[in-house]
Amino acid sequence: MMSTATNSSAAAAAAAPLEISGLSITVQVDGESRPLLDKVSLSVAKGEIVGLVGESGSGKSVTSRSALGLFPGHAITTGSVVVDGVEVIGASAAQLLELRRTRASMIFQDPRSSVNPVRRLGDFLTEGLRARGVGRAEANRTAIGLLEEVGIRDPARAMRRFPHEFSGGMLQRIVIAGALSIGPRLVLADEATTALDVTTQAEVVALLKRLQAESGTGMLFVTHDLELAAALCDRIVVMYAGRVVETGAASAIFAEPQHPYTVGLLGSNPRLTGERATLTPIVGRPLALAEAPAGCAFRDRCPIAVPACATEVPALRPSRATEVACIMPGDEKAA
Amino acid sequence: MIFRLIGSRLLAAIVTMGVAAVVIYGSLRLIPGDPVSAITAGTRLTSEQRAALREKLGLNQGFVSGFTHWLGSVLQLDFGQSMVYGSSVNDLLAARMPTTVTLVLYAAALSLVLGLGMALVSATRPGIIDRIGLVVTSLSIATPSFVVALVLLGVFAVQLRMFPATGSGDGFGDMVYHLTLPAIALMVATFGLVARIMRATFREELVSEHVEVARSRGVARMDILRRHVVRNSVGPMMTITALLLAALFIGTAIVETAFGVDGIGQLLVVSIARRDFPVVQAISLLSVGLFVVTSTIADLALPFVDARVRAVGGLR
Ligand SMILES: Nc1ncnc2c1ncn2[C@@H]1O[C@H](COP(=O)(O)OP(=O)(O)OP(=O)(O)O)[C@@H](O)[C@H]1O
Ligand SMILES: [Mg+2]
Numbered sequence: 001m002m003s004t005a006t007n008s009s010a011a012a013a014a015a016a017p018l019e020i021s022g023l024s025i026t027v028q029v030d031g032e033s034r035p036l037l038d039k040v041s042l043s044v045a046k047g048e049i050v051g052l053v054g055e056s057g058s059g060k061s062v063t064s065r066s067a068l069g070l071f072p073g074h075a076i077t078t079g080s081v082v083v084d085g086v087e088v089i090g091a092s093a094a095q096l097l098e099l100r101r102t103r104a105s106m107i108f109q110d111p112r113s114s115v116n117p118v119r120r121l122g123d124f125l126t127e128g129l130r131a132r133g134v135g136r137a138e139a140n141r142t143a144i145g146l147l148e149e150v151g152i153r154d155p156a157r158a159m160r161r162f163p164h165e166f167s168g169g170m171l172q173r174i175v176i177a178g179a180l181s182i183g184p185r186l187v188l189a190d191e192a193t194t195a196l197d198v199t200t201q202a203e204v205v206a207l208l209k210r211l212q213a214e215s216g217t218g219m220l221f222v223t224h225d226l227e228l229a230a231a232l233c234d235r236i237v238v239m240y241a242g243r244v245v246e247t248g249a250a251s252a253i254f255a256e257p258q259h260p261y262t263v264g265l266l267g268s269n270p271r272l273t274g275e276r277a278t279l280t281p282i283v284g285r286p287l288a289l290a291e292a293p294a295g296c297a298f299r300d301r302c303p304i305a306v307p308a309c310a311t312e313v314p315a316l317r318p319s320r321a322t323e324v325a326c327i328m329p330g331d332e333k334a335a
Numbered sequence: 336m337i338f339r340l341i342g343s344r345l346l347a348a349i350v351t352m353g354v355a356a357v358v359i360y361g362s363l364r365l366i367p368g369d370p371v372s373a374i375t376a377g378t379r380l381t382s383e384q385r386a387a388l389r390e391k392l393g394l395n396q397g398f399v400s401g402f403t404h405w406l407g408s409v410l411q412l413d414f415g416q417s418m419v420y421g422s423s424v425n426d427l428l429a430a431r432m433p434t435t436v437t438l439v440l441y442a443a444a445l446s447l448v449l450g451l452g453m454a455l456v457s458a459t460r461p462g463i464i465d466r467i468g469l470v471v472t473s474l475s476i477a478t479p480s481f482v483v484a485l486v487l488l489g490v491f492a493v494q495l496r497m498f499p500a501t502g503s504g505d506g507f508g509d510m511v512y513h514l515t516l517p518a519i520a521l522m523v524a525t526f527g528l529v530a531r532i533m534r535a536t537f538r539e540e541l542v543s544e545h546v547e548v549a550r551s552r553g554v555a556r557m558d559i560l561r562r563h564v565v566r567n568s569v570g571p572m573m574t575i576t577a578l579l580l581a582a583l584f585i586g587t588a589i590v591e592t593a594f595g596v597d598g599i600g601q602l603l604v605v606s607i608a609r610r611d612f613p614v615v616q617a618i619s620l621l622s623v624g625l626f627v628v629t630s631t632i633a634d635l636a637l638p639f640v641d642a643r644v645r646a647v648g649g650l651r
Contacts, residue, residue, distance in 0.1 A: 100553030113544040162642040
């Protein structure tokens with residue numbers, strides 16, 4: 001027991017914060033198998049921000065939660081999820097506790113419901129450290145320092161206050177401080193800024209970026225907003241219907257998207273920067289993996305689909321600067 | 336603000352007590368025909384005795400002046416003389432109070448421990464355990480306490496002779512021993528409701544996002560239950576406890592009678608049978624008063640366990 005712990009932390013020094021490979025998840029719903037993820041692979045290197053982008057139901061949350069071993073109930077999980085050198089799939093309850101207390105932490109979408117409304121913010125902020133066995137005084141000191149860093153005035157007093165006394169933006173800063181309190185190697189931000197108004201969102205994103213750069217942790221930034229991801233992240237992973245359809249450097253994905261779905265995502269966002277402000281949303285409704293047709297899951301909504309798209313699920317292949325799962329990458333203009 | 340909350344709760348308590356007082360006093364006047372004949376049915380009275388009784392019950396006055404007269408004495412905690420025992424109602428109540436208070440608290444403790452325990456187990460273990468819990472709580476809710484009393488008497492007092500069948504004992508230890516079966520009878524009839532309501536409350540907290548966040552941080556299961564699930568359910572728990580105490584007090588009427596416990600519940604049953612109006616009125620007021628006091632305390636304590644209530648000065 002002791003020796004494995006030492007081994008894994010020795011390996012951790014070199015290990016990437018997150019390494020997901022070939023992750024497939026199937027749940028049982030009313031006696032039927034329902035696939036949620038199909039061979040998802042992605043990684044987050046030390047000091048790197050990776051954006052995980054896709055429409056609702058594409059499996060972003062299921063993927064990011066898997067890094068903490070938070071799988072859906074009655075799930076059959078195959079593949080590998082390695083966080084800071086620790087394999088999550090098949091991990092014991094004790095290993096998962098250790099992982100969550102020391103290696104990775106998650107920031108959820110709605111700060112208002114992330115924090116227990118009847119307890120003091122100090123209790124929330126120190127909970128992670130206390131779970132690890134850190135003494136109250138030391139945990140308090142750490143928390144106060146972090147509150148200062150995320151820009152909360154009079155941190156000592158804020159520790160004794162309650163969540164309803166803060167605005168959503170301030171509260172999300174406090175939630176971020178709570179997530180960073182354990183000094184994680186990996187931060188998972190699941191739509192962490194989506195619930196905030198535009199100005200606050202910009203501030204919180206800037207704060208996240210600054211703290212991430214200072215601490216050098218890896219971050220998986222989950223969002224449905226590809227433009228935001230392109231502005232914040234080093235690399236981007238685009239998901240559709242439980243599969244990765246395109247991945248590459250943020251600049252490449254933004255400048256030269258290869259997958260028609262990625263092109264659609266960029267087109268469906270009102271551009272704040274570009275000169276053409278035409279909005280071309282993707283036609284149709286996003287699919288979950290369970291409802292996806294054979295072959296490419298996107299083909300029913302794809303403007304350039306051909307009959308060959310129905311034959312098999314396209315594998316990720318390099319195309320120009322990105323890797324893309326499409327048999328006719330970058331061909332939209334030709335159609 | 337907090338003072339508005341206190342003010343409005345106290346006002347509500349006073350209004351409730353006032354309405355209850357009117358109803359309780361009015362029940363005497365509502366007896367069809369001559370209340371004195373109804374009360375003394377079966378006993379021969381001289382016309383002087385009748386007149387004295389009319390005078391004593393305030394029946395010679397109008398409703399309003401009779402009520403204010405009665406209320407005046409009640410407010411000085413004077414409930415008059417028992418028409419059956421001859422002694423003052425206060426003495427009758429004071430002699431029986433320790434027994435009944437002990438019984439109610441004893442039963443409440445049992446009911447809360449079992450009810451909350453079951454609620455927590457059911458809420459955290461969906462599936463077969465939860466389903467068994469549902470059956471058990473349904474039985475508890477559906478079974479009247481006198482049925483439980485008869486079964487307990489038959490098994491533990493008559494067959495096994497583990498507990499006495501009647502009486503309320505001398506001294507505190509002996510009293511607790513004598514009150515064990517009655518308390519269990521009350522518990523069996525009440526814990527199911529506690530378990531049901533608190534199971535729903537715990538469930539709601541268990542699936543809440545702050546519990547999910549705590550889980551994602553590696554907080555130990557017991558700490559999640561204690562600091563998130565149970566902690567956030569303290570408000571409903573206080574409300575349940577307040578209602579439970581009032582229900583148990585009323586429940587003592589049946590259970591004390593079944594087990595021959597000389598307490599206030601039994602006194603109420605006897606006094607109703609003998610139409611001992613001053614005693615019935617006093618115990619009725621006492622029971623309303625208990626309900627008003629416990630639920631007001633529960634409401635006023637809410638801001639201390641839930642800071643949000645303190646801020647808005649009202650209920651969620
Ligand atoms: N516990 C579960 N049981 C069954 N199906 C689930 C479960 N959790 C998620 N799903 C399904 O998996 C799919 C992907 O869900 P997920 O929450 O990962 O999507 P998402 O990309 O995060 O979407 P959103 O932008 O709406 O958050 C959805 O179709 C969802 O219904
Ligand atoms: Mg999601």
